[in-house]
Amino acid sequence: MREPKIDYAAVFRALPGMVALLTPELVYVDANEDFVRLAGRTREQLLGRYIFDVFPENPNDPAAAGMRETRDSMLRAVATGERDTMAVLRYDIEDPQRPGRWQEHFWSPVNAPVLGPDGQVVLLVHRVEEVTELLRARGGPGGDSRARVLEAELYTRARELQEVNERLRKAHAHEREVALALQEALLPAPEPLRHQQAAVRYRPAVSALNVCGDWYDLVDLPDDCLAVAVGDVVGHGLAAACVMGQLRSALSAATRVADGPAQALEALGLYARSVDGAESTTAATAFVDWDDLTITYSSAGHPPPALLHPDGSVRFLDGATDPPLGAHPEHARRPQATTPFVRGASLVLYTDGLIERRTEDIDAGLVRLTDSLTRHRDTDPEALADALLADLLPSGGNTDDTALVVIRL
Structure with missing residues (x-):
């Protein structure tokens, strides 16, 4: 049986209920x-x-406050790429037949993003339920009075909910400010390395609740070696920033006495068992040996580091991946692997905020990362770090924070 040809434009026009399409700039299309x-x-x-x-x-x-609340909801959907459902709100509109006369309306809006092939928001679906007539329905004698009472109650409850949301927003904003200040203190700019070029970046999430779980670290080691690490705590906010600080310090200390990255992660895993909130933390660390021109690496459930060769080819260092911290019921040795590099290559470590999107497989993010690295292979670490963030993070901000380290080898 041949499938019918569907006219989706006609379907859209006939959809029951109010539906509009807008650009990310909130212009009707x-x-x-x-x-x-x-x-x-x-x-x-x-x-x-x-x-x-x-x-x-x-x-x-x-x-x-209907305009501000509706605009904020729409911009959240554009920034996060996720649907935003609003509480019932009052939003009066001007009578088109009688300019200057405003008609009272109650609406229940939903704003849903439409993503393009690159994962960016290309359209916004604005669906609205008009509930004003329900509130004004007549029910016989006294019906108008009862409807007005119901309307007043609904409006009061909606305003109360808006006030609660506003208090929560301010509380979250304050927590975000404190958490980011702590994050900045815990993630200072690295000290100059012996003879390498390196760039580090941290980008907080757009949400007040999704910041401060990521970290980076660079450590000069004896015998002309360098250790570099990134990690990601599962939690968010102030609690995550505190856990992050403890784990970053512990791994930095373990790195200085360990025989290799696997042993450093083993020590970190043992320490993490005593830290509330450290369960399921991911981390990746690599030791760069400038004499042997080798990279020895190990990963605890973390996205693989990327090795960008001078010719633009990219290899992901995924030969020594193990579960996140605390995933083993008992202590177990972690794997590590070694790969050679040539002068002029770049080593890139990052957290999942750079590549992961909730609506797609992680492989799509790795492909985007590969393409960006190849295009910008001739840039220095600072320019490469900026280019990666510009290419891979949504223009309106990401829903997860991101840490990034780029080292010219």
């Missing part, structure tokens, strides 16, 4: 028939215009 009808605007009045130019806030209501 399409709207279905119900949206046009219930919003009281023609398609010509919508398409190509900024949403809040079409529907500004009611200037007669100094307490109105």
